[in-house]
Amino acid sequence: MFLQRRNRITRRSAAIRSLVAETVLTPNDFILPIFIDEGENIKYEIPSMPGYFRYSLDNTVKEVKELWKMGIKSVLLFVKCDDKVKDNTGKESWNKNGLMQRSISAIKDAVPEMVVMTDVALDPYSEYGHDGIVDIASGYILNDETVDALTLMSLSHAEAGADFIAPSDMMDGRIGAFRKALEENNFSNVGIMSYSAKYASCFYGPFRDALDSAPGFGDKKTYQMNYANRIEAINETLQDVEQGADIVMVKPAMAYLDIIREVKNAVTIPVSAYHVSGEYAMIKAAAKMGWLDEDKLILESLTSIKRAGADLIATYFAKDAVKLLG
Ligand SMILES: NCc1[nH]cc(CCC(=O)O)c1CC(=O)O
Numbered sequence: 236m237f238l239q240r241r242n243r244i245t246r247r248s249a250a251i252r253s254l255v256a257e258t259v260l261t262p263n264d265f266i267l268p269i270f271i272d273e274g275e276n277i278k279y280e281i282p283s284m285p286g287y288f289r290y291s292l293d294n295t296v297k298e299v300k301e302l303w304k305m306g307i308k309s310v311l312l313f314v315k316c317d318d319k320v321k322d323n324t325g326k327e328s329w330n331k332n333g334l335m336q337r338s339i340s341a342i343k344d345a346v347p348e349m350v351v352m353t354d355v356a357l358d359p360y361s362e363y364g365h366d367g368i369v370d371i372a373s374g375y376i377l378n379d380e381t382v383d384a385l386t387l388m389s390l391s392h393a394e395a396g397a398d399f400i401a402p403s404d405m406m407d408g409r410i411g412a413f414r415k416a417l418e419e420n421n422f423s424n425v426g427i428m429s430y431s432a433k434y435a436s437c438f439y440g441p442f443r444d445a446l447d448s449a450p451g452f453g454d455k456k457t458y459q460m461n462y463a464n465r466i467e468a469i470n471e472t473l474q475d476v477e478q479g480a481d482i483v484m485v486k487p488a489m490a491y492l493d494i495i496r497e498v499k500n501a502v503t504i505p506v507s508a509y510h511v512s513g514e515y516a517m518i519k520a521a522a523k524m525g526w527l528d529e530d531k532l533i534l535e536s537l538t539s540i541k542r543a544g545a546d547l548i549a550t551y552f553a554k555d556a557v558k559l560l561g
């Protein structure tokens with residue numbers, strides 16, 4: 236055959252393929268979520284997340300030092316609270332001596348350059364396991380009251396030294412409220428990574444095991460988005476940009492690559508994607524069964540999320556990926 240174009244020429248060797256690769260993962264792409272528990276010397280393996288641990292703060296600090304050495308530059312903190320401090324106001328979330336606040340300052344003391352991001356939502360603090368304050372009579376999650384509580388939570392994270400607050404609650408108007416509060420309280424350099432398009436997803440199951448934070452009644456569908464919707468994600472995201480978000484996020488990732496791409500095309504600020512706990516669990520399970528190759532699956536998954544348009548990826552595989560990228 237005489238062919239004018241032979242597409243296979245640029246696929247002929249590993250070297251050529253690497254020269255023409257459009258998407259290249261680097262350690263700078265990753266944010267590693269970290270689960271922190273009270274106590275000492277704890278390293279608890281999360282049953283639905285094999286190979287992933289919840290650490291006490293002493294072990295967390297050791298881990299963060301290791302992460303920095305490996306080239307991981309950002310961590311996203313989550314805490315598991317004792318049932319005793321959970322209520323329907325979320326007030327433990329702005330306790331100056333709370334586990335989150337102590338964790339932020341311990342990590343910033345140990346590794347000042349590490350970019351510390353913190354989850355902002357009431358679920359670990361809520362006796363009902365919901366992201367906001369519950370109206371007991373109706374079971375509805377109150378929007379404006381929740382934003383007030385989360386504003387206090389955000390300020391206390393900023394005060395403890397957080398670089399970015401990362402609201403995952405999906406209340407309306409919270410980004411504008413947080414930005415204003417940060418400005419007014421001399422935290423104008425604290426950033427906001429907004430979970431802008433966060434879907435009500437069954438992929439969060441293992442995470443709720445990790446923090447013992449499953450909703451006590453109902454589900455999160457009155458605040459998290461319906462996975463049937465695409466245009467709504469753009470609406471949510473543009474509002475957060477308008478209100479002052481520094482980074483927007485799509486969550487989950489792999490079943491939402493279309494949303495990541497649409498969001499990427501719609502905004503001119505960095506886009507992150509959260510490769511969530513259930514996505515981790517699926518990969519681990521398939522690998523354990525011997526049905527899929529774990530290492531290849533990790534790299535293909537993360538590359539596809541970046542190719543879809545994610546500038547940053549929050550992933551439980553950050554360490555594995557950095558090692559694989561060598
Ligand atoms: N607001 C809490 C929160 N922040 C991040 C996740 C999920 C992360 C994961 O599954 O890895 C959740 C769970 C939820 O919304 O129920």
Ligand SMILES: [Mg+2]
Binds near residue numbers: 405407474475
């Ligand atoms: Mg919104």
